[in-house]
Amino acid sequence: MTRTRLATALAALGAVAAIAFGGYQLWQSHRLDERDDLRAAYIDTAKDGILRLTTVxxxxxxADVKRxxxxxxxxxxxxxxxxxxSYSKVVKDAxxxxxxxxxxxxxxxxxxxTATLLVAAHSEITNKGTTAPETRDYRFRVVVTNGDPQTISKVDFVL
Structure with missing residues (x-):
């Protein structure tokens, strides 16, 4: 094999390797974007669920219970x-x-x-027996199940 052919073969091999490496990086980047999107969706679902739980x-x-x-x-x-x-009755009566x-x-x-998330929430509560809003701070461990739509499948209070 002559030097010219060897140089051409090595250049072609280098070009193929560069294209393959670029394709791998693009695939890896797309995969990371999908993981980031899934993580963000889990966060949004946990936030939405806890807001629905703490807002009534x-x-x-x-209607709040149905939501x-x-x-x-x-x-x-x-x-x-x-x-x-019983929950709705207590909320209405009080x-x-x-x-x-x-x-x-x-x-x-x-x-x-699934995802397990920790959510810190704050709530201002009034009822028949209060003259000013009472504040409460909560920490929840929330399990979100992936699906269409994502759902909250477990909620625990965390001390």
């Missing part, structure tokens, strides 16, 4: 659904108004099927 009004208690149930699944849905009537806000969210772990 006596004037719309039944929360719409984003739940699994054990959390089963437990909450069994208590919706003239409760609770406005929740999300303080922060951290992802403990996630994969393609």
């Amino acid at each position: 009004r006596s004037s719309s208690a039944d 929360l149930l719409a984003i739940t699944s699994g054990d959390f849905r089963t437990q909450f659904a069994s208590r919706t009537e 003239a409760v108004t609770s406005k929740g806000t999300i303080i922060s969210v951290g992802v403990e772990r996630f994969d393609d099927d």
Whole structure:
């Protein structure tokens, strides 16, 4: 093999390697973008679920409960659904108004099927027995199940 042919072959091999490496980097970048999108969707679902849990009004208690149930699944849905009537009754009878806000969210772990997140929330609550809003701060461990749509399948209070 002559030097010219060897140089041409090495140049072609280098070009093929560069194209393959570029393709691999593009694939890896796309894969990371998909993971970031999934992580962001888990965060959005956890925030939405906790806002629905911490925001309730006596004037719309039944609708508020339905909105929360719409984003739940699994054990959390089963437990909450069994208590919706009594929950709504207490909220209405006590003239409760609770406005929740999300303080922060951290992802403990996630994969393609589920995510476990820690959510810090704040709530201002009024009811028949209060003259000024009472504030409450909460920390929740939330499990989000991936699907169409994503749902909250477990909620625990964290001390």
